[in-house]
Amino acid sequence: MKRLAVLTGILALAAPLALAQASTWVSDPNHSEVDFSIAHMSVSKVHGRFGNVKATIVYNQTDVTKSTVTATIGIGTVDTGVESRDQDLKSTDFFNVDAMPTATFSSTSVEKNGSHLTVTGNLTLHGVTKPVVLDVAGPNGSMTDPVGHVHTGFSATTTIDRTAFGIGTRFPATLLGDMVALDIELEAIKQ
Numbered sequence: 001m002k003r004l005a006v007l008t009g010i011l012a013l014a015a016p017l018a019l020a021q022a023s024t025w026v027s028d029p030n031h032s033e034v035d036f037s038i039a040h041m042s043v044s045k046v047h048g049r050f051g052n053v054k055a056t057i058v059y060n061q062t063d064v065t066k067s068t069v070t071a072t073i074g075i076g077t078v079d080t081g082v083e084s085r086d087q088d089l090k091s092t093d094f095f096n097v098d099a100m101p102t103a104t105f106s107s108t109s110v111e112k113n114g115s116h117l118t119v120t121g122n123l124t125l126h127g128v129t130k131p132v133v134l135d136v137a138g139p140n141g142s143m144t145d146p147v148g149h150v151h152t153g154f155s156a157t158t159t160i161d162r163t164a165f166g167i168g169t170r171f172p173a174t175l176l177g178d179m180v181a182l183d184i185e186l187e188a189i190k191q
Contacts, residue, residue, distance in 0.1 A: 024057070038176065055069065055072075117134075156182075161179060
């Protein structure tokens with residue numbers, strides 16, 4: 001009976017520690033974005049960004065393989081600095097934002113890779129879902145704001161093939177590169 005009481009006591013003490021190992025973080029939309037670059041006519045690159053990024057990260061410090069990431073990106077926020085190009089990108093020739101205003105990402109695995117994380121998941125963009133692999137740096141330290149919220153940052157990179165998602169398929173690679181580099185910056189607030 002004494003052993004059972006001791007075991008119960010140990011489990012009762014261990015339960016809060018197990019819960020403390022995982023923390024939930026939600027992106028700050030004012031300090032999070034997805035930047036992209038793509039080759040134009042094989043001679044230069046066009047850069048742009050998407051805002052309205054809403055991400056939730058469940059980060060398990062003890063076992064990162066139990067971590068998860070989900071995100072929604074507002075494709076209608078595309079901004080290349082040229083209004084006419086942005087309107088073209090929102091059209092049916094490219095993103096068709098009236099029918100598909102967001103992209104989503106849902107992780108399927110998270111692994112430690114040296115000082116980085118490798119986050120594999122499914123990206124749904126332009127109505128097509130494909131697996132992608134993110135190289136993630138973070139969490140990048142932490143800072144407490146004046147009202148007591150704890151912030152951290154995550155930076156991720158990947159490259160996708162626009163044609164695999166059915167984007168701008170009538171434009172050949174000599175005019176518009178097939179490969180798009182994505183740079184993701186998330187500032188997240190601990191919940």
